[in-house]
Amino acid sequence: MRFYRTLLHLYPRSFRAEYGDEMCAVFARELEAAGPARFVLLASALLDTVANAARVHVDITRQDLRYALRSLRRSPGFTATAILVAALGIGATTTTFSIADHVLLRPLPFAQPDRLVKLWQTQASRGYSRLEPSPPNYLDWQRMATSFEGIAAYRGTAATLLGIGEPERITGQRVTGGAFTLLGRSAALGRTLVESDIASEQDPIVISDLLWRRRFAADLDVLGRTMALDDATAVIVGVMPPGFVFPDRRESDYWRPLRFEARNGDDDRNNNYLSVIARLKPGITFEQARSEMQVIGDQLQQRFPKELAGMSASAFRWRDEVRADSRLLLWALVGASLCVLLIACTNLANLMMSRALARRGEFAVRAAVGASVDRLVRQMLTDSLLLAGAGGVLGVIVAVVSAPLVVRLVPSTLPIAEIPPLDLRILLGAALVTLFTGIAFGILPALRVCRTADGSALKEGARGGTGRGTERLRSTLVVAQIVASVVLMVSAGLLIEALMTVQAIDPGFTTTNVLTLRTWLPTPKYELSNARERFYQQVLGEVHTLPGVTKAAYISFLPMTMRGGIWPILTTTEDPNSPGGFVAPDPRDQRSASLRFVTPGFFAAVGTPLLQGRDVAAADTLDTQRVAVVSRSFAREHFPNQDPLGRQFAVAFAVRTIVGVVGDIRVRGLERESEPQVYMPAAQQFNGQLTFYMPKDLVIRSTVPSTTLIPAVRAIISRADPQQPVTDIKTLEEVVTLETAPRVVQLRVLGAFAAAALLLAAIGIHGLLAFTVSARSREIGVRIALGARPLDILTMVVRRSVLLAGLGVTVGAVLAYAAARSMQSLLAGVEPGNLPVFAAAVLLAAVMTLAGTLLPAWRAVRVDPLEATRAD
Amino acid sequence: MDTVRPESLIPLPPAVFHILMALADEDRHGYGIIQEVSTRTSGEVRLSPGTLYRSIQRMLDDDLIVEKHERPAPELDDERRRYYGITSFGKSVARAEASRLTDLVKLARASGFIPRKA
Numbered sequence: 001m002r003f004y005r006t007l008l009h010l011y012p013r014s015f016r017a018e019y020g021d022e023m024c025a026v027f028a029r030e031l032e033a034a035g036p037a038r039f040v041l042l043a044s045a046l047l048d049t050v051a052n053a054a055r056v057h058v059d060i061t062r063q064d065l066r067y068a069l070r071s072l073r074r075s076p077g078f079t080a081t082a083i084l085v086a087a088l089g090i091g092a093t094t095t096t097f098s099i100a101d102h103v104l105l106r107p108l109p110f111a112q113p114d115r116l117v118k119l120w121q122t123q124a125s126r127g128y129s130r131l132e133p134s135p136p137n138y139l140d141w142q143r144m145a146t147s148f149e150g151i152a153a154y155r156g157t158a159a160t161l162l163g164i165g166e167p168e169r170i171t172g173q174r175v176t177g178g179a180f181t182l183l184g185r186s187a188a189l190g191r192t193l194v195e196s197d198i199a200s201e202q203d204p205i206v207i208s209d210l211l212w213r214r215r216f217a218a219d220l221d222v223l224g225r226t227m228a229l230d231d232a233t234a235v236i237v238g239v240m241p242p243g244f245v246f247p248d249r250r251e252s253d254y255w256r257p258l259r260f261e262a263r264n265g266d267d268d269r270n271n272n273y274l275s276v277i278a279r280l281k282p283g284i285t286f287e288q289a290r291s292e293m294q295v296i297g298d299q300l301q302q303r304f305p306k307e308l309a310g311m312s313a314s315a316f317r318w319r320d321e322v323r324a325d326s327r328l329l330l331w332a333l334v335g336a337s338l339c340v341l342l343i344a345c346t347n348l349a350n351l352m353m354s355r356a357l358a359r360r361g362e363f364a365v366r367a368a369v370g371a372s373v374d375r376l377v378r379q380m381l382t383d384s385l386l387l388a389g390a391g392g393v394l395g396v397i398v399a400v401v402s403a404p405l406v407v408r409l410v411p412s413t414l415p416i417a418e419i420p421p422l423d424l425r426i427l428l429g430a431a432l433v434t435l436f437t438g439i440a441f442g443i444l445p446a447l448r449v450c451r452t453a454d455g456s457a458l459k460e461g462a463r464g465g466t467g468r469g470t471e472r473l474r475s476t477l478v479v480a481q482i483v484a485s486v487v488l489m490v491s492a493g494l495l496i497e498a499l500m501t502v503q504a505i506d507p508g509f510t511t512t513n514v515l516t517l518r519t520w521l522p523t524p525k526y527e528l529s530n531a532r533e534r535f536y537q538q539v540l541g542e543v544h545t546l547p548g549v550t551k552a553a554y555i556s557f558l559p560m561t562m563r564g565g566i567w568p569i570l571t572t573t574e575d576p577n578s579p580g581g582f583v584a585p586d587p588r589d590q591r592s593a594s595l596r597f598v599t600p601g602f603f604a605a606v607g608t609p610l611l612q613g614r615d616v617a618a619a620d621t622l623d624t625q626r627v628a629v630v631s632r633s634f635a636r637e638h639f640p641n642q643d644p645l646g647r648q649f650a651v652a653f654a655v656r657t658i659v660g661v662v663g664d665i666r667v668r669g670l671e672r673e674s675e676p677q678v679y680m681p682a683a684q685q686f687n688g689q690l691t692f693y694m695p696k697d698l699v700i701r702s703t704v705p706s707t708t709l710i711p712a713v714r715a716i717i718s719r720a721d722p723q724q725p726v727t728d729i730k731t732l733e734e735v736v737t738l739e740t741a742p743r744v745v746q747l748r749v750l751g752a753f754a755a756a757a758l759l760l761a762a763i764g765i766h767g768l769l770a771f772t773v774s775a776r777s778r779e780i781g782v783r784i785a786l787g788a789r790p791l792d793i794l795t796m797v798v799r800r801s802v803l804l805a806g807l808g809v810t811v812g813a814v815l816a817y818a819a820a821r822s823m824q825s826l827l828a829g830v831e832p833g834n835l836p837v838f839a840a841a842v843l844l845a846a847v848m849t850l851a852g853t854l855l856p857a858w859r860a861v862r863v864d865p866l867e868a869t870r871a872d
Numbered sequence: 873m874d875t876v877r878p879e880s881l882i883p884l885p886p887a888v889f890h891i892l893m894a895l896a897d898e899d900r901h902g903y904g905i906i907q908e909v910s911t912r913t914s915g916e917v918r919l920s921p922g923t924l925y926r927s928i929q930r931m932l933d934d935d936l937i938v939e940k941h942e943r944p945a946p947e948l949d950d951e952r953r954r955y956y957g958i959t960s961f962g963k964s965v966a967r968a969e970a971s972r973l974t975d976l977v978k979l980a981r982a983s984g985f986i987p988r989k990a
Contacts, residue, residue, distance in 0.1 A: 019928070023902075030921075048923065052922030053922070056929070059930060063933070
C-alpha cells in the first residue's frame with residue numbers, strides 16, 4: 001500500500017487531498033481480491049497512475065487557463081500593461097542573449113570547431129600578440145610544427161568581376177590548398193580547392209552561395225563556366241553552401257588558390273600579410289600546441305635575428321578571436337538586459353500583487369466553496385505564466401525586429417553570419433526566460449494569496465488596509481527598480497560622455513563637403529605607372545572642372561578605411577664615413593610608419609595643414625629625386641630638434657628626401673594611436689612594385705553638397721575607363737561617423753534599456769503609491785475630517801516616495817560605480833566616477849519619482865472625507 | 873452561470889457513460905461504482921481507481937453527479953466512503969449520449985455491419 005500511496009504523489013496535491021484516501025481504500029480492496037496476481041495489479045497501477053495523473057494535470061491546467069483567460073479579458077488595461085512589460089523584459093534579454101550566444105558561445109560552424117586555432121606572430125617587447133606572418137615564416141611553421149593535422153594560410157583579395165552585366169567589385173580570399181579540408185567543409189555544388197590546385201595551370205575558383213545566386217541566377221550548370229576577374233579568367237569548380245562564411249562575413253564572395261611568388265625567399269621574411277589557421281592533431285592539447293609554436297618562433301628568431309628581432313609565434317583558439325572590448329560590451333549588454341528583465345519582473349510582481357489584493361474577495365469565495373490553497377496558488381501562477389507567455393511571444397518578435405538594428409555590435413572578425421539566427425536554441429532560451437519571468441513575478445503574489453486565503457488574514461484586507469508585510473515587500477520591489485534604473489542610467493550616461501569624448505578627437509582633417517570613392521585600377525592593366533598617371537590626369541582634370549569642386553586628389557587608402565600599410569623606417573647613420581648606410585638605430589626598436597602614395601593636392605582636399613615645405617608636385621616623377629611628405633610626429637620622432645626638410649630616410653626599397661611636413665592624421669581611427677605617416681608622390685611609384693599601394697581612393701572637396709557631384713563623377717570615370725567599377729561612395733564625414741558607429745549603436749541599445757527601466761520604475765512607484773493611497777483613503781479621509789491640511793496629506797504621501805527614492809538612488813549609485821569600473825575599457829578615458837553623469841542620473845531618478853508620485857498625491861489631497869469614511 | 877446544453881458534453885468518454893449508468897438506479901461509493909460497472913459488463917470493463925476518480929472529478933465539475941450527504945440505511949452504509957448520485961442534468965446528458973449511440977447503431981445496421989436477428 002505504501003507503494004500506491006507514494007504513486008499518488010504524481011497527482012496534483014488538491015486532487016490527492018480530495019480523493020487520495022478513497023483511492024487507497026479502493027486499491028486495498030482490489031489488492032485483496034487479486035490474490036496471487038498482486039504483482040500484475042501493482043504494475044498496472046503504476047501505468048494507470050502515470051496516465052491518469054498526467055490527464056488530471058492537463059484538466060486542471062485547462063480549467064485554470066480558461067479561468068485565467070476569462071478574468072484577464074475582464075481587465076484589459078491590466079492585461080495589456082502586463083504583457084507589454086513582460087515583452088519588454090523578455091525581448092531585451094532574448095536580443096542580447098542571441099547576439100552574445102552568436103558571437104561568444106556558439107561553436108564555430110566547422111567540423112570539431114574546438115580543435116581549430118589561429119597562429120600568429122608575436123612581438124612581446126612592443127605588446128603585439130597578433131601579427132600576420134610572412135610566407136617564409138608560414139612555410140617554416142608548416143615544416144616544423146608537429147602538433148597540427150594541417151596548417152593553412154589565406155589572405156584577403158578583391159577583383160572586378162567583368163563580362164556579366166555591370167562590372168562589380170567582389171571580395172574573396174586566396175587560400176592554400178589544405179584550407180577547406182582543414183575546416184572540414186565541402187562544397188554544395190562541385191568541389192572545394194585542393195593541394196593540386198596550387199600548381200595547376202588552370203585558375204580554379206570556388207564561389208559563395210550568395211555570389212552564385214546574385215550573378216549566376218543559381219544556375220546548376222555553373223561548374224566549368226569561366227569568370228573574368230581583372231587580370232585572369234578563372235574556372236568555377238565549386239559553389240559553397242549557403243551560410244558558409246570564411247574567414248569573415250565581409251570577404252567571402254569567392255576563394256582562389258594562394259600561390260607564393262618565387263621571390264618569397266628569406267628576404268621576404270618581413271613581408272607580413274598572411275593569416276594562418278591550423279587544426280590540432282587528436283590527443284594534442286591546445287596548451288601543447290601553443291608551447292610548440294613558441295619554441296618554433298624562438299628558433300626562427302635565432303636563425304633570423306635581424307628580420308625577426310623580438311618576434312616569436314603563438315597559437316590562439318579561433319573561438320577566442322573576439323576583441324576584449326567587444327566581449328566586454330556584449331556581456332555588459334546582457335547585464336543591462338537582465339536589469340531590464342529584473343525591473344520588468346518586479347513591476348509585474350507589483351501589478352499582480354495589487355490585482356491579487358483586489359481579487360481577495362473572489363479568492364475567499366473560491367476558498368469557501370472548497371478550492372484548496374494550492375489550487376489558488378496554481379491559478380495565480382497560471383495567470384502569470386499566461387501573461388509571461390504572451391509577453392514571450394511578443395518578446396521574440398521584439399528580438400527578431402531589433403536584432404538587425406544591433407547587428408553592428410557583432411564583431412566581423414569571426415567566420416559567422418552577420419545576423420544571429422533565430423533557431424531552436426534561441427527560442428528555447430526565450431522560453432526559459434519567459435518561464436523564469438512567469439514564475440518570478442507570479443510566485444510572490446501567489447504566496448501572499450496563500451497566506452491571505454485562510455480566513456483570518458482575509459479580514460485584514462476587508463477593511464481596506466494593506467498588510468505591513470505586503471507593503472514592505474512592495475516597497476522593496478520598487479527600491480529594486482530604482483536601483484536597476486540608476487545603474488542603467490549611469491552606464492548609459494558614461495557611454496554618452498565617452499562618445500562625446502571620442503567625437504571631440506581631431507581626426508587630422510576636416511570633413512565638410514568632401515566626397516570619397518574608390519576606383520580599383522586592376523592589374524596588369526594599371527601595373528605601369530604611365531597607365532595610372534594617364535587615368536589620374538584624365539579623371540582629376542575633369543573633376544576639377546566640375547562646378548563647385550575646389551580640390552581633388554587620389555590616395556592609396558583613405559584614413560580609417562585601411563589601418564595597415566605599415567613599413568619599417570631606416571634613417572641614416574650619423575657616421576659621415578659610411579654614406580648611404582641606412583640602419584634602424586636598434587633592431588629591437590624598429591620604428592615604422594604608415595605608407596601612402598598621393599597625387600598633388602591631397603592635403604588641401606582633406607584639409608590637413610601643410611606645416612613646412614611643400615606638397616608633392618606634378619614635377620616629382622620617376623626621373624627626379626625621390627621625395628616624401630611626412631607627418632609632424634614623423635619629423636619629431638626621427639629628427640628631433642632639427643629641420644626635417646632635406647633629410648633622408650629609407651622606406652620600401654628606396655631612399656626618400658623630405659620636402660614637406662603636414663599635420664598628423666588618425667590613420668588607425670579615432671580611438672587608436674596611429675603610426676607617423678609618410679606620403680610619397682603617386683608618380684614616383686615604381687612599375688610593378690607595391691601595387692597594393694597604388695592610389696585608388698579619390699577625394700573631392702567642393703563648395704556644394706558633395707553627394708550632388710556623384711553622377712558627374714561617375715560619368716567622368718566611366719569615360720576614362722568603362723570597365724572601372726566605382727565603389728565605397730561616401731562622404732568623408734561618413735567615414736569618420738563609421739568610426740563611432742559601434743559606440744553609437746551600443747549607446748542606443750543601452751540608452752533604450754535605461755529609458756525602459758526609467759519608465760518601468762516610474763510605473764512601479766506610481767502603482768505602489770496609487771495603491772497605498774487608495775488603500776489608505778479611509779485613514780486619509782479621517783485625517784482630513786480631523787483638520788489635517790492638504791499640505792500635511794501631501795507630505796505624508798511624498799515622504800514615502802522620497803524615502804524609497806533615496807534608498808534606491810544610494811544603493812544604485814554604489815552598484816553603478818562598480819558596473820562602471822568593470823566596463824572602464826569601453827569608456828575612452830572617461831572616469832567611472834564621473835560626477836556630472838552621476839548627478840544627472842540622480843536628478844532623473846528624482847524627477848521620475850516625483851512624476852510617479854504626483855498623481856497619487858493629488859488624489860490623496862482630493863480625498864473626500866465623507867465619501868472615504870462611508871466607503872465601508 | 874451559463875446554462876450548458878447536454879449535447880455540448882457528448883460524445884462522453886466511455887468511463888463517464890459507464891459511471892452514469894452505474895448511478896442510474898442508486899447512489900454508490902467509488903468501489904461500488906467499480907463493482908457495478910464490472911457486473912453490468914460481465915467483467916468486460918473494470919475501472920481503475922485512477923480512471924474512476926479522475927472521471928468523478930470532471931463529472932462533479934460538469935454537474936453530472938453530486939456528492940451525497942444523506943447516507944444509505946446504516947446496515948448498507950460504509951461510513952468511510954463518499955457516496956455519489958446522478959443529477960438530473962447528468963440524466964439528460966446520459967440520455968443524449970444513449971440517443972447518439974442508438975442512432976449510430978441504426979446507421980451501422982443500415983450499412984449491414986450488424987446482422988439482423990432472424
